[in-house]
Amino acid sequence: MKWSEIAIHTTNEATEAVANILHEAGASGVVIEDSGEPERTHEDRYGEIYDLDPQDFPTEGVLVKAYLPASSFLKETVQEISESIDKLKQFNLDTGKKAITTTEVDEEDWATAWKKYYHPVKISGRFTIVPTWETYQPVESDELIIELDPGMAFGTGTHPTTVMCLQALEKYVKPEDYVIDVGTGSGVLAIGATLLNAQRVLALDLDEVAVRSAKENIELNHCDEKVEVVHGNLLDSVKEPADLIVANILAEVIVTFSQDAYQLLAENGLFIVSGIIGAKKDFVKEDLIQKGFEIVESVVMEDWVALIARKRGE
Numbered sequence: 001m002k003w004s005e006i007a008i009h010t011t012n013e014a015t016e017a018v019a020n021i022l023h024e025a026g027a028s029g030v031v032i033e034d035s036g037e038p039e040r041t042h043e044d045r046y047g048e049i050y051d052l053d054p055q056d057f058p059t060e061g062v063l064v065k066a067y068l069p070a071s072s073f074l075k076e077t078v079q080e081i082s083e084s085i086d087k088l089k090q091f092n093l094d095t096g097k098k099a100i101t102t103t104e105v106d107e108e109d110w111a112t113a114w115k116k117y118y119h120p121v122k123i124s125g126r127f128t129i130v131p132t133w134e135t136y137q138p139v140e141s142d143e144l145i146i147e148l149d150p151g152m153a154f155g156t157g158t159h160p161t162t163v164m165c166l167q168a169l170e171k172y173v174k175p176e177d178y179v180i181d182v183g184t185g186s187g188v189l190a191i192g193a194t195l196l197n198a199q200r201v202l203a204l205d206l207d208e209v210a211v212r213s214a215k216e217n218i219e220l221n222h223c224d225e226k227v228e229v230v231h232g233n234l235l236d237s238v239k240e241p242a243d244l245i246v247a248n249i250l251a252e253v254i255v256t257f258s259q260d261a262y263q264l265l266a267e268n269g270l271f272i273v274s275g276i277i278g279a280k281k282d283f284v285k286e287d288l289i290q291k292g293f294e295i296v297e298s299v300v301m302e303d304w305v306a307l308i309a310r311k312r313g314e
């Protein structure tokens with residue numbers, strides 16, 4: 001699994017605000033490397049003094065690093081982060097050089113480090129996402145727990161686009177629905193639909209790694225009897241009509257298969273789409289209307305948009 005490391009060189013005073021921006025951009029964890037750190041005295045939890053290697057730290061200022069599952073949203077996410085950092089100047093915060101670099105890192109480098117920062121999180125009225133290595137006791141009687149180890153696939157469940165899809169599923173999935181999840185990633189939306197009592201779910205992804213990860217998570221959540229995971233491009237291999245199609249994929253990709261989605265959906269069937277950066281909302285909206293959908297709802301979270309569209313009668 002590949003991760004995108006986004007490193008921002010900033011100042012001490014802006015560190016917390018920058019870390020916050022990275023969390024809001026969906027980072028599962030943020031690491032802070034302060035140039036002053038190696039000079040401080042450190043004790044481990046057994047009371048032994050240890051030294052830090054100065055080579056692991058910047059020579060001046062602070063490096064704030066965030067890790068996100070490598071995805072097609074990297075360019076938009078970096079742009080969003082950069083704009084949010086620029087806005088900090090309004091609060092008279094000196095953000096320093098604000099040099100942003102992105103690097104692809106391997107699962108092995110990051111796998112153990114990021115888990116420290118990923119904890120159970122309630123993301124809607126009923127859904128709580130719980131990492132597999134945490135124990136969690138449900139608080140509400142109707143709470144739905146999704147256990148996840150995103151491993152190498154996109155979908156810690158906490159990215160705004162995923163959260164909006166899960167919230168929409170919670171609102172619109174009806175028992176007995178046949179649901180298709182296009183670009184399933186970690187399988188999080190397919191699991192969500194199953195927990196909401198969808199009759200059957202088809203989860204599709206073009207990435208073999210995502211297909212493996214989705215299968216593992218679906219089994220972990222005891223949803224494998226209802227969910228079929230298939231390796232494939234968008235809706236190319238699908239013939240059977242669906243009641244609801246959900247896709248958290250880039251705007252440019254949504255418009256390439258919105259016609260297929262329309263044809264596959266039963267009358268009044270719903271097409272829930274996210275992965276749309278704010279500036280592309282009208283572009284997707286107009287495409288969906290032109291293909292025969294009516295927009296039922298439009299939801300915004302941070303810089304991202306989700307649209308819920310209904311297939312109008314022929």
Ligand SMILES: C[S@@+](CC[C@H](N)C(=O)[O-])C[C@H]1O[C@@H](n2cnc3c(N)ncnc32)[C@H](O)[C@@H]1O
Pocket residue numbers: 071153154155156157159161162165182183184185186187188189204205206207210232233234248249253275
């Ligand atoms: C942003 S992730 C969404 C993951 C998950 N559904 C979620 O909401 O967290 C997009 C997923 O779409 C998959 N994908 C991208 N292009 C695809 C295509 N042409 N056909 C099928 N899946 C695709 C990617 O591999 C990735 O797993």
